Amino acid sequence: MTSGTKEDLDSAIKNYQDAYSDLKNKYSDVDSTHVAIIDQNVKRTESQVQSYMSRRLATKAALPKGSKSPDFVNYENHAGGNMSLSDFKGKYVYIDVWATWCGPCIREIPSLKKVEEQYHDKNIAFVSISVDNGRGYKNDPEAAHEGWKKMVVDKDLGGIQLYADNGFQSQFVQDYKINGIPRFILIDPDGNIVSSDAPRPSSPALVKLFDELGI
Template sequence: MKRLIIAVLAISIFACQQEPKIDYAILSGKVENSKATAAMLKSADFKTEIAINEDGTFADTLRIPENGFYSLSIGRESTSMYLKKGDNINMALDIKEFDESINYTSEGATENNYLVKKYLNNEAVTKDPAAFYSQDEDTYKKSLSKMASDNLQNLNALENADEAFVATEKNNLVYDEYSMMDRYQNYHRHYAKNPEYEISESFLPEELKAMSFNDSQAYKMSASYRSLAMGKTIKPIYDAIGENHLSTTTDHLKSIKDIKIQALKNDVINSLGGFLVSPGNPNMESLYNFFVSNSTNEDSKKNLTETFEKNKDLIKGKPSPQFVNYENHKGGEMSLTDLKGKYVYVDVWATWCGPCIREIPSLKEVEKKFHNENIEFVSASIDQVKDHDKWVAMVKDKELGGMQLMADNDWKSKFVQDYAIQGIPRFILIDPNGNIVSADAPRPSDPKLVELLEEELKMQP
């Protein structure tokens, strides 16, 4: 009998050892009124696509790396989720009333329905940004305190919620409040139309002033912590770079090496690399090598490498990529080869681009100054076909000078892609032989443009 009991115990232990470890969460549901064919679930170090069927239903087994907060995006809408291994969550939503319609059921619903409630509570408080951020300091603080108090009350009222979620979310509520306090000065300046406004010395909590960003777990779990960390980390770098980013060296970026959170370091590099790895910068190769050696994000490194490889052919003296048969606002079509024999200053812009439009007055002044010189000013719009009439009207209404052209395929135009343009406005200077002077030339509002043109055109200052 004793041997039999031992044998049964051994079998039981073996069975327990063989029981599969649950390292996944199941997410299913239905989205109404959407033509989306996929949803995207991601966190700081995880990303996966979830297929959506024609009837709006979806279901997937998610091999999440850890329990925590994730972002679920469908089209332009997104929501925060909390997923833990072993969850079997069902969600229902209507894309027309995205946040208001989200409802979770089954295992994992408690935490996620709280997150929906939290978002709607915050949205109700901040629904009128002008009124909210125009409040004086004391009133603004009271509004934040009330919002945090309501969210904490809802959190404490949860039944059978995951203990790790509750503990993490309590920290997140503090970071949420800190983040909104941190943004107050800039937002108040804008909405209260008081650009010189400075917060009082006592406005920010001492804990916020003294925050050092070295908590990698908080960076993963809190969007507000990420926002604070990114802002506090990248601002000194921008200050070091100054106004002329085309003179950036690795010395300006040395503080990146000291960032304690690798995910934050990756995000900073991803933010800076796209425009600093520029053919207009003689230090492009050393910057590229610096970014790649300090990043662990393979997607980011791949993008940087693609940009660098393309930009190697865009340095000064290389033949310029061509645009062919772009529509001319004055009629007919125009190609870059039609302008050979002249310098060509190309402004890549669009009617929806605010910074582009803000450059128009300065561009007109530069055009006027160099009106009688051997240079053509070309503005190439990358508006979509559906906005063609808007482009025609804006050129006329704003009395835009120079040569106004419309690219043949907006962002996908070969000229735009060959110049590795990822953001606009972008300015390009080409010499009379069709070779590149600068693939990332100064903006019209930058005095360095006049200096560059005077030097190239050999004008007397």
């Protein structure tokens, strides 16, 4: 999908269906039992993709570009004290919502470090917000909090490392309709949304977006 519209989603799924149909026609001599199993897997994948992308489109529609960003207030800063979104007024803010138990989040760290280094002297703040709240720590919030602090040190995480006040139930997380992580958000210097579902650090689209904005 390019522009990220409902029409893009429908077109992508139609292309997927057509490609699979062509493949079945090309290999029509394959045992019907195997075809039936593959059919089920294809339909399951199609349903999962459609559900996931529909949620993303709904999020973008509910939090459009240019609208005021939801706020967070007094999140614990690993470096000491607390920070709020308003503290970054005048800068772009690239937010990484993550958790220590999240494999895809951890895999983005090397790419995030590279982007942070590339833009370290630019008008942008890189803010990571942990939603750790017990998962992966036998539902022990205190252990989760300590696990977050330890990982920040062990992995030498850069940027500004914050800890959400109530995990996935934090108001900021709820307002951004985050039900899966990692999630990346870009906010402009006036506190308005540039993208409620921004490209990941590992995607070339992120640097392209930053450059288009003149960051």
